[in-house]
Amino acid sequence: MAPQSRPPSRMAPLGMLLGLLMAFCFTFCLSRQNEEFALTNPEKSSTKETERTETKAEEELDTEVLEVFHPTHEWQALGPGQAVPAGSHVRLNLQTGAKEVKLQYEDKFRNNLKGLKKGKRLDVNTNTYTSQDLKDALAKFKEGAEMESSKEDKARQAEVKRLFRPIEELKKDFDELNVVIETDMQIMVRLINKFNSSSSSLEEKIAALFDLEYYVHQMDNAQDLLSFGGLQVVINGLNSTEPAVKEYAAFVLGAAFSSNPRVQVEAVEGGALQKLLVILATEQPLAVKKKVLFALCSLLRHFPYAQQQFLKLGGLQVLRSLVQEKGTDVLAVRVVTLLYDLVTEKMFAEEEAELTQDTSPEKLQQYRRVHLLPGLREQGWCAITAHLLALPGHDAREKVLHTLGALLATCRDHYRQDPSLGRTLASLQAEYQALASAELQDGEDEGYFRDLLGSVESLLRELR
Structure with missing residues (x-):
């Protein structure tokens, strides 16, 4: 029996659809x-x-030979396949879309290339080179820069060693040269020995005193002069028969006394005050008296004990004779200035005691034992200072005017009875009025002559 043919299946189209879907997914x-x-x-x-x-293309650049692009300090378009040297600056032109290049630091780049000549030679083909060549060149550039920096550091260290040598080497060199580094104390000892030596010439003695004066300006050095008896040696130099030795010995003492109480005390106890007054009271060259008066002023200022001894030894009489000598106007001005300082010192001590409400400090008690103003009146200093107002020179007049004002309470009656003083003050008033007006015209509201005019007018008001 022949088989019967099957009708076409409905699943065939579905299978084809699934096959197409699988093919699409695979693809x-x-x-x-x-x-x-x-x-x-x-x-x-x-x-x-x-x-x-x-x-x-970039990967292929590592092996192929590149065309060298030579940038300048201006932006230029970079062509395809062209190599950019180290030190160049590259940018993308957003308007044209092309790459542009220029030297970022042209001068610095050239200088660095020149500097490589001092290090290793940089073998670069000026026409073509690869990116590996650029990397090697950069490595050599850094190596050359490091070598240059190392050479500069070594040179700098050598220069420092040349300028600043270790102290051990300096001492060794000094020992070889027989040079001894002396302290100020050792120098002063050597100078005193030179001055005090009988074998030293006059020139050597003067030179030793001149050098010594430089060192005793320092307070500590002046006090060190006491420790080995140097101060007394210089004080004894005031007894020398040589005027130059007296002059420079007084010069050293004046520098050592200045604002140094310890040295001042030792000097008074060592007889310096008497020796200074003796020189001023005797006939001596003017240069000697200048230095001796300088030493006396340094010894008396801010030292009431020395001021007491000065009055007891007849110091005011010595100074009066000094200013009355002919040709001693310079000394007269210095004496007047000294008297002004001594008077005002005592006044300031009294004012300070009132401000601090301490009526019995030790220093004030010492000043109260200095009877300077009565001594000035008894020794005729009221007339002497009034006469000195006729000295020429504005600086001398200024100092005398200040002293007249300081002595006004003590010398008021004498000033009122002195007709020459009134005429001198009136003449000075007219002179300084003209000078002060000239200062005002020059734009100086508070000038020097205006101050002098104020001092003159103040005295005139007090004496009316």
Whole structure:
């Protein structure tokens, strides 16, 4: 019996559909693995293709020979396949889409290349070179710079060693040269020995005193002079028969006394005050008396004990005779200045005691034992200071005017009875009024002559 034929199955179209679907899925998976067969946007595909091409071109640059591009300090378009030297600056022109290049630091780049001549030679073909050549050149450039920096450091260290040598080497050199580094104390001892030596010449003695004066300006050095008896040696130099020795010995003493109470005390106890007064009271060259008066002023200022001894030894009489000598106007001005300082010192001590409400400090008690103003009145200093107002020179008049004002309470009656003083003050008033007016015209509101005019007018008001 012949078989019967089957009618066409309904599943055939469904099977074909499933087969097509499987084929599509297989194709899609392959496209995900290989972008070349993927169904993508044509623009994106083109972009990726370009990137792959550039990457491949860059990889090929490592082995192929590049055309050298020589940049300048101006921006220039960089062509395809051209190599850029080290030290160049590259940018992308957003308007044209082209790469542009220029030298980033042209002068610095050239100087660095020149500097390589001092280090290792840089073998670079000026026409063509590869990227590996550029890397090697950069490495050599850094190596050359490091070598140059190392040479500079060594040179700097050598210069420092040359200028600043260790103290051990200096001492060794000094020992070889028989040079001894002396302290101030050792120098002063040597100078005193030179001055006190009987074998030293007059010139050597004077030179020793001149050098010694430089050192005793320092307070500590002046006090060190006491420790080995140097101060007394200089004081004894005031007894010398040589005027120059007296002059420079007084010069040293004046520098050592200045604002140094310890040295002042030792000097008074060592007889310096008497010796200074003796020189001023006897006939001596003017240069000697100048230095001796300088030493006396340094010894008396801010030292009330020495001021007491000065009055007891007849110091005011000595100074009166000194200012009355002919040709001693310079000394007269210095004496007047000294008297002004001594009077005002005592006044300031009294004022300070009132401000601090301490009526019995030790220093004030010492000043109260100095009867300077009565001594000035008894010794005729009221008339002497009034007469000195006729001295020429504005500086001398200024000092005398200040002293007249300081002595006003003591000498008021004498000043009122002195007609010559009134005439002198009136003459000075007219003179300084004219000078003060000239100062005002020059734009000086508070000038020197205006101050002098104020002092004159103040005295005139007090004496009316």
